[in-house]
Amino acid sequence: xxxxxxxxxxxxxxxxxxxxxxxxxxxxxxxxxxxxxxxxxxxxxxxxxxxxxxxxxxxxxxxxxxxxxxxxxxxxxxxxxxxxxxxxxxxxxxxxxxxxxxxxxxxxxxxxxxxxxxxxxxxxxxxxxxxxxxxxxxxxxxxxxxxxxxxxxxxxxxxxxxxxxxxxxxxxxxxxxxxxxxxxxxxxxxxxxxxxxxxxxxxxxxxxxxxxxxxxxxxxxxxxxxxxxxxxxxxxxxxxxxx
Numbered sequence: 001x002x003x004x005x006x007x008x009x010x011x012x013x014x015x016x017x018x019x020x021x022x023x024x025x026x027x028x029x030x031x032x033x034x035x036x037x038x039x040x041x042x043x044x045x046x047x048x049x050x051x052x053x054x055x056x057x058x059x060x061x062x063x064x065x066x067x068x069x070x071x072x073x074x075x076x077x078x079x080x081x082x083x084x085x086x087x088x089x090x091x092x093x094x095x096x097x098x099x100x101x102x103x104x105x106x107x108x109x110x111x112x113x114x115x116x117x118x119x120x121x122x123x124x125x126x127x128x129x130x131x132x133x134x135x136x137x138x139x140x141x142x143x144x145x146x147x148x149x150x151x152x153x154x155x156x157x158x159x160x161x162x163x164x165x166x167x168x169x170x171x172x173x174x175x176x177x178x179x180x181x182x183x184x185x186x187x188x189x190x191x192x193x194x195x196x197x198x199x200x201x202x203x204x205x206x207x208x209x210x211x212x213x214x215x216x217x218x219x220x221x222x223x224x225x226x227x228x229x230x231x232x233x234x235x236x237x238x239x240x241x242x243x
Contacts, residue, residue: 070134073201077132077141078125080190081118090183092176093118093148101172103165108158109151116147134202138210145187149180188219189226 067075085094096117097105109115121144125131132141156173159165188211191198199205207216 069201070131070137071128073134073137073198074125074127074131076194076197076201077138078122080187080194081121081125081145083190084183084186085118085122087186090118090179090186092179093183095119097151102155102169104159105155108155108162114147114151116144116151118145118148121145138198138202138205142187142191142210146184149177149184152176152180184215185219185222188215189222192216192219192223 084090094117096115096119097109099105121141124141124144132138152173156170156177159170159173191207191211195205195207211219
């Protein structure tokens with residue numbers, strides 16, 4: 001038997017082995033609202049910022065002056081050359097003459113005021129200050145086109161007389177001379193096709209003076225008899241249909 005004193009002492013001792021499972025669970029952490037860790041608190045206190053709508057900015061108008069009559073004329077002359085360049089038959093005339101293909105070209109053809117290619121003519125048409133003038137500019141422009149063939153003939157003539165040039169180079173020069181003659185005709189015919197546009201800008205246009213009497217007659221006849229492709233466009237002279 002247990003004494004009464006011992007029993008009273010045991011009953012008054014704290015229960016240190018109470019099961020943890022009987023303890024109430026702790027409150028879970030508040031789940032953050034969408035928009036940040038403290039989004040819920042912000043919404044509770046009215047601190048949520050509304051998205052700011054983007055303010056539309058009106059585009060600034062850029063003043064583009066109307067092209068002058070001279071600029072319009074040069075634009076047509078440029079378009080004619082660009083159409084010719086688009087024909088792979090004349091691609092060799094787009095850039096300066098290759099010194100690899102034609103050695104001593106710089107010796108036989110003058111640098112200043114002498115050399116010419118279709119790219120140079122396009123650049124002349126694009127010049128804001130300069131370009132081809134209304135009065136006589138058409139003749140000057142056509143002269144630049146014909147200068148390409150004139151330079152080819154000059155090179156071949158001087159190369160045969162003054163320097164031992166390889167037969168391959170001379171044969172290529174002769175090919176370029178014949179091709180330049182076709183180039184002249186193609187440009188002349190395109191001028192005839194654009195006569196109404198050119199005359200609208202320059203009422204005093206004289207195609208006979210610009211192209212030459214015989215060349216004008218031949219160009220008009222060629223344009224009248226030119227075949228049409230499937231798209232209804234005139235087929236350029238020298239077009240092979242390849243490339």
